[in-house]
Amino acid sequence: xxxxxxxxxxxxxxxxxxxxxxxxxxxxxxxxxxxxxxxxxxxxxxxxxxxxxxxxxxxxxxxxxxxxxxxxxxxxxxxxxxxxxxxxxxxxxxxxxxxxxxxxxxxxxxxxxxxxxxxxxxxxxxxxxxxxxxxxxxxxxxxxxxxxxxxxxxxxxxxxxxxxxxxxxxxxxxxxxxxxxxxxxxxxxxxxxxxxxxxxxxxxxxxxxxxxxxxxxxxxxxxxxxxxxxxxxxxxxxxxxxxxxxxxxxxxxxxxxxxxxxxxxxxxxxxxxxxxxxxxxxxxxxxxxxxxxxxxxxxxxxxxxxxxxxxxxxxxxxxxxxxxxxxxxxxxxxxxxxxxxxxxxxxxxxxxxxxxxxxxxxxxxxxxxxxxxxxxxxxxxxxxxxxxxxxxxxxxxxxxxxxxxxxxxxxxxxxxxxxxxxxxxxxxxxxxxxxxxxxxxxxxxxxxxxxxxxxxxxxxxxxxxxxxxxxxxxxxxxxxxxxxxxxxxxxxxxxxxxxxxxxxxxxxxxxxxxxxxxxxxxxxxxxxxxxxxxxxxxxxxxxxxxxxxxxxxxxxxxxxxxxxxxxxxxxxxxxxxxx
Ligand SMILES: [Zn+2]
Numbered sequence: 190x191x192x193x194x195x196x197x198x199x200x201x202x203x204x205x206x207x208x209x210x211x212x213x214x215x216x217x218x219x220x221x222x223x224x225x226x227x228x229x230x231x232x233x234x235x236x237x238x239x240x241x242x243x244x245x246x247x248x249x250x251x252x253x254x255x256x257x258x259x260x261x262x263x264x265x266x267x268x269x270x271x272x273x274x275x276x277x278x279x280x281x282x283x284x285x286x287x288x289x290x291x292x293x294x295x296x297x298x299x300x301x302x303x304x305x306x307x308x309x310x311x312x313x314x315x316x317x318x319x320x321x322x323x324x325x326x327x328x329x330x331x332x333x334x335x336x337x338x339x340x341x342x343x344x345x346x347x348x349x350x351x352x353x354x355x356x357x358x359x360x361x362x363x364x365x366x367x368x369x370x371x372x373x374x375x376x377x378x379x380x381x382x383x384x385x386x387x388x389x390x391x392x393x394x395x396x397x398x399x400x401x402x403x404x405x406x407x408x409x410x411x412x413x414x415x416x417x418x419x420x421x422x423x424x425x426x427x428x429x430x431x432x433x434x435x436x437x438x439x440x441x442x443x444x445x446x447x448x449x450x451x452x453x454x455x456x457x458x459x460x461x462x463x464x465x466x467x468x469x470x471x472x473x474x475x476x477x478x479x480x481x482x483x484x485x486x487x488x489x490x491x492x493x494x495x496x497x498x499x500x501x502x503x504x505x506x507x508x509x510x511x512x513x514x515x516x517x518x519x520x521x522x523x524x525x526x527x528x529x530x531x532x533x534x535x536x537x538x539x540x541x542x543x544x545x546x547x548x549x550x551x552x553x554x555x556x557x558x559x560x561x562x563x564x565x566x567x568x569x570x571x572x573x574x575x576x577x578x579x580x581x582x583x584x585x586x587x588x589x590x591x592x593x594x595x596x597x598x599x600x601x602x603x604x605x606x607x608x609x610x611x612x613x614x615x616x617x618x619x620x621x622x623x624x625x626x627x628x629x630x631x632x633x634x635x636x637x638x639x640x641x642x643x644x645x646x647x648x649x650x651x652x653x654x655x656x657x658x659x660x661x662x663x664x665x666x667x668x669x670x671x672x673x674x675x676x677x678x679x680x681x682x683x684x685x686x687x688x689x690x691x692x693x694x695x696x697x698x699x700x701x702x703x704x705x706x707x708x709x710x711x712x713x714x715x716x717x718x719x720x721x722x723x724x725x726x727x728x729x730x731x732x733x734x735x736x737x738x739x740x741x742x743x744x745x746x747x748x749x750x751x752x753x754x755x756x757x758x759x760x761x762x763x764x765x766x767x768x
Contacts, residue, residue: 202226218438227395227438229375231277232284232301235334239297239372239442240288248285248296250319255311258345266343269305277303281312282337285320290332291446293453296324299334300374300381307337309380310344314351317385321358330368330449335386338404339379352384359388366574368452372441373398373423373432387431390571391448391511393441394423394432430513430560447507451527451534452575464531467707470640470688470714477643477678477689483667485676486652488644489584489623492549493698495705497524497539497582500622503705504712505530505537513564518597520561522553522589525568530580531713533720536572538565538633539582542623555624556589559602562632566602566609578616578716581633584623586651588632603632610635611731614724618715620690620708621645622697637731638715639685642708643692646675647685684737688715 198211204226214221218238219228230238236245260266274280282304286297298320300307307313317333324331340348362369371386373394383402386392394400401421408414419425426432436444471477501508501524508528513519525538542548542555549555557565565581572579588599610617610633619636625647641647648670650658655673656665674680677689690711697704722730 466710518560523561588629616719
C-alpha cells in the first residue's frame with residue numbers, strides 16, 4: 190500500500206481487526222491505539238522516527254551491485270532486484286545514516302523488510318560493516334534496527350560470509366569501547382539474528398517483535414516439536430535472558446538517548462551537588478556504638494528496608510534496566526543497568542528482595558541463580574568496555590540453593606565473578622545494604638571499596654546455619670551471630686569493610702529518602718576518590734585490598750606489582766566483552 194493512500198483512508202489493524210484512520214495511525218508511528226500492535230516501518234520511516242529532526246545525513250556508501258552466482262530461479266536475480274527497487278524506492282534492504290538522538294551523535298543502520306524480506310545479501314552486509322567502520326573511525330555509538338528473514342539465498346554462500354564479516358565489525362567496536370545497540374523489530378531471523386543483531390551490548394526490542402535463528406515453521410517441520418504460545422516473541426526472549434529491554438515504539442528514542450548519554454560518559458549538568466548527601470560514612474570503629482550482632486541480623490532482615498530497586502529510583506536518573514544472561518535465563522533476584530548516580534555515569538547492579546510476600550516470591554527471596562551472577566558478569570564486562578564505574582548493592586541471604594542452581598553451575602558462576610571483579614579496569618564500589626550472605630554476596634563484592642549500611646550484616650554463613658552445625662542447636666543463632674561478629678562495627682574492626690554508611694532513626698526502613706541520601710554521599714564520595722586512578726592502579730589497589738587477609742603483616746608490603754598483574758591490568762578493553 191502506498192503512503193498517500195494510507196494517509197487519507199481507513200485500514201484494518203492486523204492485530205485486533207479494528208478500523209484505523211490512516212492519518213492518525215501514521216502519526217502514532219504505526220502503532221495501533223486499540224491493541225498496541227506495532228506495524229512494520231520502512232527504513233526511511235524508522236530513521237525519521239528515531240533521529241532528531243533535521244539531524245539525519247544518509248551515508249552514501251559505494252557498494253557494487255552483485256549477482257555473484259548469476260542466480261536464476263523463475264526470474265533472474267538482477268530482475269528481482271530491479272523490481273524490489275522500483276517497488277520500494279530503495280537501493281537495498283538497509284539505509285545507514287549519521288545523526289543525533291536526544292542530541293547524542295550516532296550512526297544508525299535501519300533495515301527494511303519490504304526489500305527482499307530484509308535478507309542479508311552482500312550489499313546489506315557491506316553497508317552494515319561500513320556503518321560500523323564509520324562508527325569506529327568517529328568513535329560514535331552504532332544503533333542497528335533489524336528486520337530480516339535471514340540470509341539471501343540468491344547470493345549463496347557469499348550471503349553466509351556476511352554474518353562473519355559483520356560480526357568482525359562489531360568485535361572491532363568492542364575492542365574500541367564503542368557502544369552498540371540493536372533495536373529488534375518484527376521479524377528478525379536467521380543470519381541477521383545469529384550475527385550482528387545479538388552481538389550488540391544492549392538488545393532493545395519492540396513489543397511482540399519476533400527474533401530467532403530457525404523460524405517456527407522450520408522447527409515444527411524438522412523436529413515435529415509443537416511450540417508454546419508467544420514463542421520467539423520479545424516477551425518470551427526477555428524472560429529467557431536474550432533481550433535486555435522491551436520498549437514501545439514511542440519510547441525508543443528516549444531509551445536510546447539515555448543509553449547514548451551514559452556511554453558517552455558525559456557528566457550530567459546541573460545534577461552535581463544539588464542533591465542531599467546525608468551524613469558522612471564512618472571509617473573509625475570507635476565512632477560507632479557497640480551493638481549486639483543478633484540485633485543487627487534482625488535489623489538487616491527488616492522487610493521495610495529500601496531494596497535495590499528503591500535505591501535505584503531514589504539515587505539514579507536516566508536509568509535503563511538491562512535483563513538476562515544471554516544464555517537462556519533472566520534471574521529476577523538480580524537487577525542491574527546503566528544510569529547516572531548524581532552526575533556520574535555508572536553500571537549499577539544489585540540483588541533484589543522486596544517488601545511483601547508476593548514480591549519476595551517473585552524475586553526468589555533475593556537469592557540469585559547462576560543466571561543472575563552471569564547477568565551481573567555481563568553488565569560488569571559492559572562497564573569495563575565502556576569505562577564506567579561499577580556499583581553493587583548487596584542484600585541477599587546467599588546464592589539460591591537448589592537442584593537447578595547446581596546443575597547450572599552455581600559454584601562456577603560465583604567463582605568466575607570473583608575473578609572477573611578482581612580484574613575489572615574500572616572503579617568498583619560494593620555496598621552491603623542488608624544481608625551480606627556468604628559467597629553469594631562476595632560474588633558482587635570484590636570491589637576497590639566495600640561499604641556497609643549501619644544496620645547491615647556480612648557473614649560466611651547465616652547464624653542459624655552456623656548454630657545448627659557447630660552448636661547442633663538452631664536456637665543458638667544469637668550466640669552464633671555474636672561469635673561470627675557480623676555487625677558493621679565488628680566488620681570495620683576486622684577490615685572486611687572500609688566504611689559504614691549511617692542510617693536514619695532506628696534504621697533505613699524508617700526513612701528511605703534519608704537512607705538514600707546517606708548512600709548517595711558515600712557512593713559519590715568514594716567514586717570520586719577512585720575515578721582519577723588508571724586501570725592498572727585500580728586492579729593493583731583491589732588486589733592489595735584482598736591479598737592482605739590472612740597474610741603476615743611484613744609479607745604484604747612488597748612484591749604486589751608483578752609483571753603478570755600489570756599485563757592483566759593492561760588488557761585491551763575488547764577482551765572484556767567476550768568471555
Ligand atoms: Zn489493533
